[in-house]
Amino acid sequence: MNRPQGPTGDELRELFDLAPAYALDALDEFERARFERALAASPELQAEVDSFRAIASGFGEAVEPVAPPASLKAGLFDRLDAAPQERPAESERADASKPASPAPVADLGERRSRRRLAVVLSSAAAAVVLLAVVVVGANWFGPNGWGAQREMTALAAASDAQQITAPVTGGGEVTLVTSVEQGRSAILADGLDELGDEHTYELWYIDEAGAVSAGTFDVANDGETWRILEGEFAPGTAVGITVEPAGGSDQPTTDPVAVIQT
């Protein structure tokens, strides 16, 4: 089938493997955002998700109902005026009833713009949650802390998000996700060697003027991690990864294990 935007081959197989975990909401923020980008372009994947969701909601229905306090409903209805509704879309509904057939390419753009709209619409409610995160999570500033997770979610949902995967010398691969609109990029590392305490992976933005450090990262024994790059991403910049002494270096001291040209 010819769907230029949809995932294919190995990637599609991997996404199918993730569908049960996605339906259980067991993917972390990065995996979820990546999965949902593919989901928007793959009716087959959507059908797979629907079948597992049917089972998951069976677990939900098995939970004993508990009546919420009456004040909750009044509070809810007070909020409706400030909560614009998405408009019913007959065209999408007709399309969605046949999830196994490939979506016309023209529809994909429309669907994406609707998804973006949904993100905007839900942001008011989300802000409440985010505020709670900032307050409660203020003592956790790890490199993949809540701030980074939010940035990653935003990046993965960017309308102009691009992703490029490249092999890493020594094993594994790295996927670069970029958004020119947001001036940001991130890497997802998979299958990389663990470097131990004395070395670290360092990220570099590379252009004609040279290499500028974009932060460091380490991988645990499963070889997987992700990192938002420090600094501004500009189109045409290359992203490199080198192995450096722990703590990182000001300039690369070894040959890169991966370079991704954007």
Next chain:
Amino acid sequence: MLGSVVDVAELSGERPRALEDLLVATAAGDRDAFSALYDATSARVFGLVRRLLVDSAQAEEVTQDVFLEAWQTAARFDPERGAAIPWLLTLAHRRAVDRVRASQASRDRDLKTGIRDLAVPVDEVAEAAEIAIEHEKVAEALTSLSPAQRECISLAYYGGCTQSEIATRLEVPLGTVKTRLRDGMIRLRDVLGVTT
């Protein structure tokens, strides 16, 4: 196409078709319909959210957010593809899980250092299914899973854990958790005869 799980739920006889009509009317801005929908479904949503969050005040906030999202996005509900309760519970579960992860900000760190023991009974899927006897097909299907598969699915759905968190908690490799979740869910799908 949501197949037999939906049918199983309908056997319980407590979900009149009207809920789907109410949700469709909600999409058109009908507040009376939304009010009736809320009255008929809020206990299910609140029950699920509270199960995940435990804390009642947070569960109330999230439940309100779930219904606000339902109000805003009801246009995406398609009665051809499924019933109203599963649609609402999917929204509810997602939001509850997000809140679990957000409000337990130190959870990752705690899990890693093994300080904190999450109060999640490991076999809650089976237990919950036993409580709700009308879901006997789900309960029966669960018995076809290995205890390890049930445990992983339970930690994911009722514990709100990511795959990595489950791996840390159970001290097994991430790949093992992924396999258990995937094989377990595929097994349930086969046993329940849900078609894709």
